[in-house]
Amino acid sequence: MKILLLGSGELGKEFVIAAQRIGQTVIAVDSYENAPAMQVAHSFEVINMLDGEALDQIVSKHKPDFIVPEIEAIRTERFYDYEKQGITVVPSAKAANFTMNRKAIRDLASKELGLRTAKYEYATSAEELQKAVQEVGIPCVVKPLMSSSGKGQSTIKTESDIEKAWQYAVAGSRGDVIEVIVEAFVNFDSEITLLTITQNGNPTLFCAPIGHRQERGDYQESWQPALVSEKDLYEAQDMAEKITEALGGAGLFGVEFFLTKEGVYFSELSPRPHDTGMVTLAGTQNFNEFELHLRTILSLPIFEITLEKAGASAVILASEDSTNPTFTGIEKVAALPKTDFRIFGKPTSRPYRRMGVVLSHDTLSTPINEVTERAKETAKLITVNS
Numbered sequence: 001m002k003i004l005l006l007g008s009g010e011l012g013k014e015f016v017i018a019a020q021r022i023g024q025t026v027i028a029v030d031s032y033e034n035a036p037a038m039q040v041a042h043s044f045e046v047i048n049m050l051d052g053e054a055l056d057q058i059v060s061k062h063k064p065d066f067i068v069p070e071i072e073a074i075r076t077e078r079f080y081d082y083e084k085q086g087i088t089v090v091p092s093a094k095a096a097n098f099t100m101n102r103k104a105i106r107d108l109a110s111k112e113l114g115l116r117t118a119k120y121e122y123a124t125s126a127e128e129l130q131k132a133v134q135e136v137g138i139p140c141v142v143k144p145l146m147s148s149s150g151k152g153q154s155t156i157k158t159e160s161d162i163e164k165a166w167q168y169a170v171a172g173s174r175g176d177v178i179e180v181i182v183e184a185f186v187n188f189d190s191e192i193t194l195l196t197i198t199q200n201g202n203p204t205l206f207c208a209p210i211g212h213r214q215e216r217g218d219y220q221e222s223w224q225p226a227l228v229s230e231k232d233l234y235e236a237q238d239m240a241e242k243i244t245e246a247l248g249g250a251g252l253f254g255v256e257f258f259l260t261k262e263g264v265y266f267s268e269l270s271p272r273p274h275d276t277g278m279v280t281l282a283g284t285q286n287f288n289e290f291e292l293h294l295r296t297i298l299s300l301p302i303f304e305i306t307l308e309k310a311g312a313s314a315v316i317l318a319s320e321d322s323t324n325p326t327f328t329g330i331e332k333v334a335a336l337p338k339t340d341f342r343i344f345g346k347p348t349s350r351p352y353r354r355m356g357v358v359l360s361h362d363t364l365s366t367p368i369n370e371v372t373e374r375a376k377e378t379a380k381l382i383t384v385n386s
């Protein structure tokens with residue numbers, strides 16, 4: 001089968017490796033050359049994926065069987081047409097299109113499906129943001145409608161933060177829409193990602209919950225299994241099933257939840273492998289999240305998903321701009337037991353850009369915070385140099 005991968009970062013790279021292992025052909029696409037997934041794909045294309053004509057051109061050039069989006073900032077409106085042409089958009093054109101824009105997915109979750117979410121409003125100017133903040137209350141979180149990994153996201157703690165939150169959101173917006181969502185700050189006890197696998201005609205499958213900690217709206221460590229009460233897990237699974245069913249198609253989704261004393265809040269979801277799900281590269285499951293996504297897309301049966309180990313991932317971040325980033329400390333990490341690492345091969349660095357992850361694992365009876373602490377401390381041994 002021929003797969004057109006739209007987005008070629010670290011998540012795409014692992015997906016391509018999984019696809020290569022079972023003999024699939026992948027064309028990796030991104031906005032810059034030598035992106036991580038391009039390094040392992042059969043061929044590549046460099047285009048602006050928000051440009052519908054450029055997208056149409058490569059789709060007609062390659063005539064893929066599958067289009068697999070790997071990022072959100074794509075002219076996803078075109079996907080409906082590709083579906084009509086007989087190409088399978090993964091997981092579905094609707095899923096990719098709705099999740100590209102926080103408004104579409106949030107209104108679907110809250111208004112149509114009645115899932116519990118933080119109180120929210122939208123704003124298209126600094127003045128509207130003033131009003132929206134009054135509605136949802138302070139503290140609140142402001143995010144561009146189109147962004148990911150926390151880009152353009154900030155928390156308003158006092159009224160004097162409103163103007164700079166607007167400016168920051170506009171500057172961090174990835175797409176071509178200048179609008180923000182303002183969400184009441186949810187004072188959660190913990191947050192989780194529930195990897196949810198929808199299979200056409202077969203029952204939805206769930207992986208063991210993944211816990212994570214975020215800074216600046218971007219994940220720092222993730223661990224599996226996260227300790228979640230049976231009641232909360234049931235609620236989260238029920239919400240994940242409802243929203244993935246409404247989006248349609250087959251594939252792996254990363255559904256994000258906040259766990260609070262008042263119950264579970266739906267936050268957002270990725271219709272594709274999730275960054276926090278990189279913990280599955282530590283061998284926590286019989287299939288990692290990339291293999292599960294691939295199997296589902298190809299309609300290959302997944303007999304069962306088993307939890308094999310306790311695992312954790314901790315990010316390796318750059319601190320400076322560089323066109324030739326190098327790494328030190330790798331041999332120290334390599335010398336440690338029950339530890340592994342991935343360097344993504346991003347050709348350039350910038351402050352806080354994720355360049356790699358450290359992975360640690362242990363027996364299922366090991367306290368998960370120990371495994372996580374180990375990954376976190378180990379990641380500090382690697383430095384990105386410019």
Ligand SMILES: Nc1ncnc2c1ncn2[C@@H]1O[C@H](COP(=O)(O)OP(=O)(O)OP(=O)(O)O)[C@@H](O)[C@H]1O
Nearest residue numbers: 118141147148149150151183184185186214217268
């Ligand atoms: N309403 C909220 N209340 C409290 N914390 C929040 C809220 N919204 C977001 N956060 C925090 O910010 C993090 C990132 O938010 P969110 O997932 O919406 O951003 P994102 O840019 O889509 O990130 P990614 O693409 O990496 O998933 C959340 O995981 C959570 O830690």
Ligand SMILES: NCC(=O)N[C@@H]1O[C@H](COP(=O)([O-])[O-])[C@@H](O)[C@H]1O
Nearest residue numbers: 007008009010011012148149275353
């Ligand atoms: N939370 C979404 C996420 O983790 N996406 C992953 O990061 C890449 C972009 O990284 P970059 O900004 O360093 O190019 C994306 O291509 C994807 O693999």
Ligand SMILES: [Mg+2]
Nearest residue numbers: 149256267268
């Ligand atoms: Mg998120």
